[in-house]
Amino acid sequence: MNIKKRIPKFLSLLLCFSMTFGNMIPAYATENTNSDSTTVIDGENISTEERNLEDITVTYKQASSFFVTIPKTIVLDGWKQSTYAVKVSGDIDADQCVYVAPVDGIAKTENIDFYMKDQATENAKDDVVANVTHNKFHWNSAEVAGSYRQDDNLVSAPDLTAGAWRGIFQMEIKLETHVTHKHNYVETITKQPTCTEAGEKTYTCDCGDSYTEVIPAKGHHFENGECTDCHEKDSSHEHSYTETITKKPTCTETGEKTYTCGCGDSYTEEIPAMGHNFVDGECERCHEKDPCSESHTDENGDGICDICGHEHQWVENEDVLEWVRYNPYGRAGWTKNGNTYEATFSADKTDATKSASIDFDIEVPNDVECTYSFTCPYLYKTDFMYYDSASAYLYDLDDSGSTISETRTTIFSAKGPGSGYSSGKISLSKGKHRLSVSYHKGNKSSAVSGTVRITLNSIEALNHVCTECGEKGAHKYTEIITKDATCVESGERKYICETCGYSYTEEIAATGEHNYVNGICTMCGEANIATTEIYSISSTTSRTTDSGHGHYDQTSLSGTYSPDIEIAEDMAEDEYLVLNSYIGYPVISGQGQYGESDGINGSSQLQKYDEETGTWKTIDTHSMSYNIAKNITEQTGGYTDLHRGCGISRKYQLEKGTYRIYGSFSAHRSCASSVAHYYYSYRITAYLCQIKK
Ligand SMILES: [Zn+2]
Ligand SMILES: [Zn+2]
Ligand SMILES: [Zn+2]
Ligand SMILES: [Zn+2]
Ligand SMILES: [Zn+2]
Ligand SMILES: [Zn+2]
Ligand SMILES: [Zn+2]
Ligand SMILES: [Zn+2]
Structure with a gap:
């Protein structure tokens, strides 16, 4: 329950708090009542006509009165502490304030504190210090009018141990008039300002009153683009760079330029490589050899040099490559007629050297071919040691112009006895080559001198050439x-x-492959025919005697029949039989001159068996006659083929039945024929044919 007490103005009230009790003790204070003062006016001195005026000062004054509410007892909790509240309410003068403060119970310490005492009657534990944290000392008139309450004041005694403890501290309460105390503030920087954040100054008076003041942020102190205090970069700083060459470029390597600002900032820039400056095949600056002095390099074949960027202007190279005569020895000569080169070498046994030779060199920019012919005269051989010889060898040459012996190719090589001839193509790969030709006569050879002759045709360059740099390149076909x-x-x-x-x-070359559609080639019209030979007879006979003018010499073919040919079914539209007949003179070695009326007669027939009559009927007859012109003399030669004569070929679409072929043949000679073998030939063949689909 709350208790109100009257507290006289200007007097302090000391209240004791006894710990372990829970009741609250409110404090009450009020001012004494004002004593009235009056003014008395004497009426004798005032006439009737006169008016007398007096001032009456009307005043009002009310004494301050206030209540302070504090706890009567404070019970510490399990944490050995407890908060307490102080509330001041009432009505006081504007120049007054209510002062509420705990009284320090232990003078020798700096804090506001007091002792807690063990309540044991015997062997009580030592006293324990309890601290008071009091947060508000002064209540001004507005705070008092608003019953301002300060809650979070604290009593704590962390060293308390088991037992019943009790302590007392006092609260001083008084009404102060400001004139009675002049604050004497001491200034402390409670937070240092930084470049960007404000700091704080706290002014504290002995009386406990304090206030704070903001210390403005210092702001950056930029020097060369950076704050000397916090090292932050100055965003408004404009760099001013100085350029230095930190690495000089060479022909092939890039250099480096460094740009530096006073603020320490820097960046680099590449200086491109200068590139070689080739003069006469060598760089003026670094003396490196020009890789393009002999030929450019173009790996990807785009016509642009990979090294120097030169762009070839290719045109067909119509050059004719020259053979160069070299090392002539003995009687060797060389002439050039148009694009043909002819070399001759002669020697005989009267010559001191008996030898002649010459080399022909050529350099080709790519693979080419050259035709040649080589002839040598009769090469004599006297005995195993002495013989004539002639040869032509082809070599590749190395860079120094020497022959590479492993590359030797024989174009011609002959030793006596005998003669020789050779012609063909010489294949020359890109590079230098040498054709070495020589002729030698053996010691005891015939005195007849011989001449070896070699003819080389011209070699077209077969490449293209750059009109700008003169380089040659192989055609890319x-x-x-x-x-x-x-x-x-x-x-x-x-x-x-x-x-x-x-x-x-x-x-x-023609493919030879026909494109048959329904048995006929759509390209050439040829029929696609399956052919089966069913009959063939041929013979060549001869006469060596002459029976005289007008005599006919029959051959043995008269009345020759083929075996029966059975046709089981009527032939379809695409089936037929072909009958070929031929008579003639073959040309055979030993024949002489033909006479006035030499000739051959022959015939062949296709016959069918007639079931009704039991006889053979002739369906068709081929009649042939060939007379050779007078006084023709046949060449001698190895030919055995039919040479002169005539033939007939016919097709028949046959009905079902039995067929046969009949042939006859005769030849005659005139009396004027010279005596020699004379040959006559005949040939009859029959095929069954079917057009393939
Ligand atoms: Zn003060
Ligand atoms: Zn700064
Ligand atoms: Zn800078
Ligand atoms: Zn260079
Ligand atoms: Zn180049
Ligand atoms: Zn070029
Ligand atoms: Zn080309
Ligand atoms: Zn065809």
């Missing part, structure tokens, strides 16, 4: 078929150099 080959006709293929446009054509 693209192949285009300009005309397709058919079964019977040849086609044409064109090779075009994609670099310079040079081109040549090549024949494509």
Whole structure:
């Protein structure tokens, strides 16, 4: 329950708190009542006519009165502490304030504190210090009018141990008039300002009153773009760079320029490599050899040098490559007629050396071919030691111009006795080559001198050449078929150099492959026929005697029949029989001159067996007659084929039945024929044919 007490103005009230009791003790204070003062006016001195005026000062004054509410007892909790509240309410003068403060119970310490005492009657524990943290000392008139309450004041005695403890501290309460105390503030910087954050100054008076003041942020102190205090960069700083070459570029390596600002900031810039400055095949600056002095390098074949960027201007190279005569020895000569080169070497046994030789060198920029012919005269041989010889060898040359012996290719090589001839193509790969030709006569050879002759044709360069740098490059051919080959006709293929446009054509052989549709080739019209030979007879006979003018010499073929040919079914539209008959003169070695009326007669027949009559009926007859012109003399030769004569070929679509072929043949000679063998030939063949679909 709350108790109100009157407290006289200007007097302090000391209240005791006894710990362990829970009741609250309110404090009450009020001012004494004002004593009235009056003024008395004497009426004798005032006439009737006169008016007398007096001031009456009306005043009002009310004494301050206030209540302070504090706890009567404070019970510490399990944490050995407890908060307490102080509330001041009432009505006081504006220049007054209510002072509420705990009284320090232990003078020798700095804090506000007091002793807690053990309540044991015997062997009580030592006293324990309890601290008071009091947060508000003064209540001004507004706070008092608003019953301001300060809650979080604290009593704590952390050293308390088991037992019943009790302590007392006093609270001083008084009403102060400001004139009675002049604050004497001491200034302390409670928070240092930084470049960007404000700090705080706290002014504290002995009386416990204090207030704070903001210390403005210091602001950065930029020097060369950076704050000397916090090292923050100055965003408004404008760099001013100085350029230094920190690495000099060379022909092939880049250099470096460094730009530096007074603030320490810097960046680098690459200085491009200068590139070589080739003069006469060497760099003026670093003396490196010009890799392009002999030829450019173009790995990807785009016509641009990978090293120096030179762009080739290719055109067809129409050059003719020259053979260069070299090391002539003995009687060796060399002439050039147009694009043909002819070399002759002669020697005989009267010559001191008996030998002649010459080398021909050539350098080709790419693979080429050259045709040649080589002839040597009769090479004599006297005995095993002495013989004539002639040879032509082809070598590759190394860079120094010496022959590489392993590359020797024999173009011609002969030793007596005998003669020789050789012709063909010499294939030359890119590079230098030498053709060494020599002729030698053996010691005891015939005195007849011989002459070896070699003819080389011109070699077209077969490459393209850059009109700017003179470099040559092999053609890169693209192949285009300009005309397709058919079964019977040849086609044409064109090779075009994609670099310079040079081109040549090549024949494509006829394929021989027909495109049969319903048995007929759509390209050449040839029929696709399956052929089966069912009969064949041929003979060549001869006469060596002459029976005189007008005599006919019959051969043994008269009345020859083929075996029966059975046709089981009527032939379909695409089936037929072919009968070929031929008579003639073959040309055979030993024949002489033909006479006035030499000739051959022959015939063949197709016959069918007639079931009704039991006889053979002739269906068709081939009659042939060949007379050779007078006084023709046949060449002698090895030919055995039929040479002169005539023949007939016919097709028959046969009905079912039995057939046969009949042949007869005769030859006659005139009396004027010279005596020699004379040959006559005949041939009859029959085929069954079917057109393939
Ligand atoms: Zn003060
Ligand atoms: Zn700063
Ligand atoms: Zn800078
Ligand atoms: Zn250089
Ligand atoms: Zn180049
Ligand atoms: Zn070029
Ligand atoms: Zn080309
Ligand atoms: Zn065809």
